[in-house]
Amino acid sequence: xxxxxxxxxxxxxxxxxxxxxxxxxxxxxxxxxxxxxxxxxxxxxxxxxxxxxxxxxxxxxxxxxxxxxxxxxxxxxxxxxxxxxxxxxxxxxxxxx
Numbered sequence: 001x002x003x004x005x006x007x008x009x010x011x012x013x014x015x016x017x018x019x020x021x022x023x024x025x026x027x028x029x030x031x032x033x034x035x036x037x038x039x040x041x042x043x044x045x046x047x048x049x050x051x052x053x054x055x056x057x058x059x060x061x062x063x064x065x066x067x068x069x070x071x072x073x074x075x076x077x078x079x080x081x082x083x084x085x086x087x088x089x090x091x092x093x094x095x096x097x
Contacts, residue, residue: 033094040091047084051077 054073057063064070 033097037091037094040087040094044084044087044091047080047087051080051084054080 054077057073058070063073
């Protein structure tokens with residue numbers, strides 16, 4: 001009888017441990033997700049700032065007359081906008097989960 005009680009107690013203790021481990025794992029996942037959201041938000045801010053700077057450059061008459069420079073800026077803007085779109089999608093997915 002005592003042996004059975006010991007086995008039951010031991011099994012319950014293992015279950016509690018695994019529950020605690022599971023809880024800790026969930027906590028780590030939440031922190032990791034939150035860190036990634038913060039990284040995305042920081043990167044979005046950097047990209048938006050760069051797009052704003054590029055917009056100002058395109059309004060500069062000297063730069064506007066340099067067709068090669070304009071093309072380079074527009075190519076960079078296209079790349080930045082694609083990255084921005086991807087980041088917004090990832091941010092939205094992480095925020096909903």
